[in-house]
Amino acid sequence: DGGITQSPKYLFRKEGQNVTLSCEQNLNHDAMYWYRQDPGQGLRLIYYSQIVNDFQKGDIAEGYSVSREKKESFPLTVTSAQKNPTAFYLCASSPRGLNTEAFFGQGTRLTVV
Amino acid sequence: GENVEQHPSTLSVQEGDSAVIKCTYSDSASNYFPWYKQELGKRPQLIIDIRSNVGEKKDQRIAVTLNKTAKHFSLHITETQPEDSAVYFCAASRTSKAAGNKLTFGGGTRVLVKP
Numbered sequence: 001d002g003g004i005t006q007s008p009k010y011l012f013r014k015e016g017q018n019v020t021l022s023c024e025q026n027l028n029h030d031a032m033y034w035y036r037q038d039p040g041q042g043l044r045l046i047y048y049s050q051i052v053n054d055f056q057k058g059d060i061a062e063g064y065s066v067s068r069e070k071k072e073s074f075p076l077t078v079t080s081a082q083k084n085p086t087a088f089y090l091c092a093s094s095p096r097g098l099n100t101e102a103f104f105g106q107g108t109r110l111t112v113v
Numbered sequence: 114g115e116n117v118e119q120h121p122s123t124l125s126v127q128e129g130d131s132a133v134i135k136c137t138y139s140d141s142a143s144n145y146f147p148w149y150k151q152e153l154g155k156r157p158q159l160i161i162d163i164r165s166n167v168g169e170k171k172d173q174r175i176a177v178t179l180n181k182t183a184k185h186f187s188l189h190i191t192e193t194q195p196e197d198s199a200v201y202f203c204a205a206s207r208t209s210k211a212a213g214n215k216l217t218f219g220g221g222t223r224v225l226v227k228p
Contacts, residue, residue, distance in 0.1 A: 102147070
């Protein structure tokens with residue numbers, strides 16, 4: 001199913017708790033990305049990684065952290081510093097190179113109560 | 114950085130009519146322009162893309178045009194069907210041999226095709 005898997009599909013957490021969203025791909029892609037989607041809005045880039053053990057902040061990185069210890073995995077931690085964490089989170093991956101397609105996971109809907 | 118504007122935000126068309134969505138981008142170095150379709154609660158899926166060395170691309174009822182000078186690109190859907198109802202996103206990125214595909218998205222267009 002597209003080779004990129006996010007888990008869980010739905011996640012509920014109490015305010016003030018850190019939570020980690022999983023993203024795994026078996027497409028052998030070097031690059032991976034995390035996007036946030038709010039209702040009725042576009043996708044905004046949180047973090048991205050072009051290669052293992054390297055990652056860069058996107059447009060809205062505050063309150064989030066990532067790691068890239070393995071090529072297949074790019075977990076996102078939503079920390080208690082994120083002021084408004086309730087959203088739909090999408091992970092994507094792509095090969096490196098000119099004009100390459102990005103593939104998306106099915107998303108994780110995080111609700112903080 | 115790149116900024117992508119998308120219009121309109123909502124579009125209602127009668128089945129069989131055409132739908133047109135327009136996007137503008139700010140970074141003249143952007144060279145890849147995909148369009149994604151997202152159904153409610155699901156992942157975005159690529160429906161068509163265009164490279165900066167091409168002015169137009171067509172795939173059955175879907176076509177995309179690119180005007181590099183004006184920095185805008187458009188999606189055209191002809192003979193719309195109810196299953197075309199979804200949210201459509203345009204995006205732009207500056208790809209290179211050494212880099213991946215860091216996309217900047219427009220705000221989306223909710224398309225409703227009325228039977």
